[in-house]
Amino acid sequence: MESEMHGIVDRILDDSRKKAKSIIKEARKSADMMLEKQKESARQKAGEKVSSMLKKTESDLATIRGTVFTDVRRKASWTVLYEKERLVTHVLDEVKTKLEALSQSKKYISILETFIVDAGTVLGGGTLEVLLNKRDLTLPLKPNVLAKAITEKTGKTTQLKLSKQKIETFGGVVVKTVDGKIVADNTFEAILKRREKELRFKTARILFRD
Amino acid sequence: MEGEIEGRRILEDANDQTEKIKREAQEKAEEVYKKEYEEAIAEGERKSMELKKKARENAEREAESILRHAEEQVKEIQAKTRERFDEAVNAILGEIIS
Numbered sequence: 288m289e290s291e292m293h294g295i296v297d298r299i300l301d302d303s304r305k306k307a308k309s310i311i312k313e314a315r316k317s318a319d320m321m322l323e324k325q326k327e328s329a330r331q332k333a334g335e336k337v338s339s340m341l342k343k344t345e346s347d348l349a350t351i352r353g354t355v356f357t358d359v360r361r362k363a364s365w366t367v368l369y370e371k372e373r374l375v376t377h378v379l380d381e382v383k384t385k386l387e388a389l390s391q392s393k394k395y396i397s398i399l400e401t402f403i404v405d406a407g408t409v410l411g412g413g414t415l416e417v418l419l420n421k422r423d424l425t426l427p428l429k430p431n432v433l434a435k436a437i438t439e440k441t442g443k444t445t446q447l448k449l450s451k452q453k454i455e456t457f458g459g460v461v462v463k464t465v466d467g468k469i470v471a472d473n474t475f476e477a478i479l480k481r482r483e484k485e486l487r488f489k490t491a492r493i494l495f496r497d
Numbered sequence: 498m499e500g501e502i503e504g505r506r507i508l509e510d511a512n513d514q515t516e517k518i519k520r521e522a523q524e525k526a527e528e529v530y531k532k533e534y535e536e537a538i539a540e541g542e543r544k545s546m547e548l549k550k551k552a553r554e555n556a557e558r559e560a561e562s563i564l565r566h567a568e569e570q571v572k573e574i575q576a577k578t579r580e581r582f583d584e585a586v587n588a589i590l591g592e593i594i595s
Contacts, residue, residue: 295500296499296500296503297500299500299501299503299504300500300503300504300507302504303503303504303505303507303508304507306508306511307507307508307510307511308511310508310511310512310515311511311514311515311518313515314514314515314518314519315518317519317522318518318519318521318522319522321522321523321526322522322525322526322529325526325529325530325533326529326530326533328530329529329530329531329532329533329534329537330533330534330537332534333533333534333535333537333538333541334537336538336541337537337538337540337541337544340541340542340545341541341544341545341548344544344545344548344549345548347549348548348549348552351549351552351553351556352552352553352555352556355553355556355557355560356556356559356560356563359557359560359561359563359564360560360563362564362567363563363564363566363567364567366564366567366568366571367567367570367571367574370571370574370575371574374574374575374578377582378582378585378586378589379589381582381586382586382589382590382593385586385590386590386593386594389590389594398594401594475593478593479593482592482593486589486592486593489588489589489592490585490588490589493581493584493585493588494574494577494578494581494582494585495574495577495578
């Protein structure tokens with residue numbers, strides 16, 4: 288009788304355990320499915336965004352390609368232009384060196400005289416002050432002859448006074464009216480600076496002609 | 498009687514565990530979604546970056562010929578100007594002193 292009772296209790300417990308196991312198994316399966324659904328839903332949502340992102344990327348690729356080519360073309364033309372500018376500058380540097388050498392030569396005095404006459408003419412003649420560097424003050428210039436040339440060119444009686452004031456230049460002259468109000472700077476440095484744009488253009492035309 | 502009580506208790510425990518499993522799954526759901534979403538987006542971004550990088554590298558490789566051409570042009574210019582250098586210097590010198 289007692290063992291029969293035990294048998295019934297054991298069966299009830301065994302059934303309960305099996306059912307419990309099945310319930311838990313089902314719950315786990317259901318939870319896993321729910322999480323898998325969440326993942327699938329996330330993948331789907333992200334997929335839409337990624338798809339539109341990649342579409343935009345596709346259109347960006349043409350822009351990237353265009354930008355690279357534009358940059359490279361700009362760099363290429365800059366390389367050529369930079370070299371041309373460098374070569375023009377090299378010529379003008381050489382001109383400056385030659386002018387320095389020229390200022391020590393015999394030819395220089397006639398150049399200086401021309402510069403003085405040109406400056407005096409630009410100022411319209413009259414009483415003018417001539418400023419030179421220390422070395423040029425020792426040159427045998429003929430102010431009266433130069434003044435006469437200016438008079439002839441301007442039609443105004445001209446007198447040139449050599450100033451005791453020395454200017455810092457490697458060659459050329461500064462001429463000014465006696466009141467100092469108008470100045471004509473015909474030093475080599477001033478001429479090079481004043482005419483730089485034009486001289487660079489002329490240099491380029493010679494160097495790079497076809 | 499004793500067996501029924503024990504059996505009910507086993508089933509109640511099982512139900513409690515089931516509730517716990519559901520609750521934990523619910524709690525994890527948002528995090529799982531977020532993680533999966535972010536991973537997929539990150540993968541998409543990686544792909545996008547890779548495409549852009551390759552496009553840039555290809556374009557740079559193709560555009561190299563433009564730079565090579567410019568370098569050749571520079572060499573030609575240098576050769577030409579070597580011959581014309583003195584002419585240019587003398588012309589400019591003449592411009593200044595004449």
